[in-house]
Amino acid sequence: MVKKLIELSLRNRYVVLLIAAGLFVWGISAIKRNPIDAxxxxxxxxxxxxxxxxxxxxxxxxxxxxxxxxxxxxxxxxxxxxxxxxxxxxxxxxxxxxxxxxxxxxxxxxxxxxxxxxxxxxxxxxxxxxPDGTGLGHIYWYHLDAPKMDLGEQRALQDWYLKFGLQTVPGVAEVASFGGFEKQYQLVIDPVKLQFYNITLMDIMNKVKANNNDVGGSKFEMSDMAYIIRGLGYVKNIEDIENIALTNVNGIPVRVKDIGSVQMGGDTRLGIFDMDGTGEVVGGIVVMRYGENADQVIADVKTKIKDLERGLPEGVTIKPSYDRSTFIEAAIDNIKFKLIEEISVVAIIVMIFLFHWRSALSIIIQIPLTIAISFIILDALGISSNIMSLTGIALAIGVIVDNGIIMSENAYRSLSAWQNERHNKKE
The missing domain is CATH 3.30.70.1430 (Multidrug efflux transporter AcrB pore domain)
Incomplete structure (x- = not known):
């Protein structure tokens, strides 16, 4: 079977070269499609x-x-x-x-x-x-460098501007905020005044909730003009909450400021985020979706961050805290270096021992072609390119080279035996 296959290949060498070129092009396309991760x-x-x-x-x-x-x-x-x-x-x-x-x-x-x-x-x-992300979905961490802003303002900038912008990047499942504190209006109630006015905490909650709302009315027509009637009641500042009426005593309204005080504060925090011992910072964690190309998603996130930085206040910048693309690029550079190194060593060794450039070329061609076919299989099986798979390919290059050297040496031996036999017959 092997003998017939070799004979068929020798008789149709151009077809074999065409198939090899097609597999190589297919492999290059598979390399570009295959997800890359560290x-x-x-x-x-x-x-x-x-x-x-x-x-x-x-x-x-x-x-x-x-x-x-x-x-x-x-x-x-x-x-x-x-x-x-x-x-x-x-x-x-x-x-x-x-x-x-x-x-x-x-x-x-x-x-x-x-x-x-x-x-x-x-x-x-x-x-x-x-979120539809894996345990390794944390691909990029960033933090804000804003020395002139307090932690509450930084957190608001992260939650209401950066987070929404980065969530539009393809392949991003979630952007989780960390650090700082979330602003909130806090009502500090005096229990003695509650008892005096006979008001419960539930009454206060319901009144504040009901007065923080916009309501719509009907359309009013007058003199060939139509007017839209609506009530604007959303809370915009502390004074709006202080003036909310809770009840009345002898016709006099009892407002929120009569039974306590209103202040701007932060939500309860369970921890802080410190950057290199220099103090607290505010930032976000970019989580990648299942099956996405980590290297491509990180590149898109960085591009989006550059666009978002144009809308930041003066003096505010975004700095990376963790970037997995550095590990990915290091793994890719390592495999590239090993390929060039092994191809060079193989070419030199084959030239020294066989002293035939065509034999060296045939062995060298096998390396990129075999790697291209490996990526075709990885892409078909849905396996990403990572440090484990790339290392396996690098280790397999030795087997590929050994196979080429053995076949070349065996061909030389067979040709030598055939030439000697033919020379003996002539004598």
Whole structure:
């Protein structure tokens, strides 16, 4: 079989060269399409269900949120395992699917079950799906360098400008904010005044919520003109909250400022983000979607950041805290160097021992052609190019070269034996 294949190839050498050229071009195209990352993604194929119910103990969360969700997720097809975690005010359910399951099919199945499980949860508790990213989805971290802005202003800039802009980048699943504090209006109530005016905290909450709203009216026509009637009631500053009426005593309104004070403050923080011991900073974490090209997504994120920097206040810049593209580029540069190094060494060794440039050329051509075919297979199997697969290809080059040298040496030996036999017959 092998003899006939070699004979067929020798008789149709131009067809073989054409096929080899086609495979090489196909391999180059596969290299460009194949996702590139620094390390292989060995994380589980999972969908995260996140539920928030602030102020409740872990035991209450476990009994009324986590357990009903875990119980209802058990019947989803192609599931390996369901894990639940309960903590103060929060519940996490990890639905682990089989490795060959499409992640978006899995998310759809989980969402269908959540619609059914919603009726089993306490009123006002709504579970949500986590981002469609893997455990290695954190590809880029950045922070703001804004010495003239406080942490609250930096966090507002991150949450309401940078985050929304970066989420439009293709391949980005989520941009998570970290550091600083979120601004909020805080009402400091005097309990003695509450008792004096006979007002409850629930009354205050309902009145403030009702007075922070716009309402629409009808259309009023007068003198061939139409006027749209609407009420503007959204809170814009501290004074608007202080002037909200809660009740009345003898016809005199009791306002929020009569039973307490209103101040601008920050939400409760569970931690801080420090940069190299120089102080707190505010920034974001870019999370990549499943199956995306990490190198390309990072490049697109950097391009988007340059565009967003034009709209930042004067003196504010964005600096990277973690950039995985540096590891990716280092791995690619390493494999390129090894390829050039091994091709050069092989060419020199073959030229020294065989002293025949055509034999050296035939062996050298095998290296890029075999690598191109390897990427065709990687692309077909959906395996990304990472430090493990590239290292495997680099190690396999030795086998490729050995095979070429053995075949060339064997061809020389066979030709030499044939020439000697032919010379002996002439004598």
């Amino acid at each position: 390390i292989p993604d060995l994380s589980e194929n999972q969908v995260i269900v996140y539920t928030e119910w602030m102020g409740r103990s872990p035991q209450i969360i476990e009994d009324q949120v986590t357990f009903p969700l875990v119980s209802n997720m058990q019947g989803i097809p192609k599931i390996k395992n369901v894990r639940g975690t309960s903590m103060f005010g929060m519940s996490f359910v990890y639905v682990i699917f089989e490795d060959n399951v499409d992640i978006y099919w899995a998310r759809t199945r989980v969402m269908e079950r959540l619609n059914y499980a919603q009726r089993l949860l306490p009123q006002g508790v709504t579970p949500a799906l986590g």
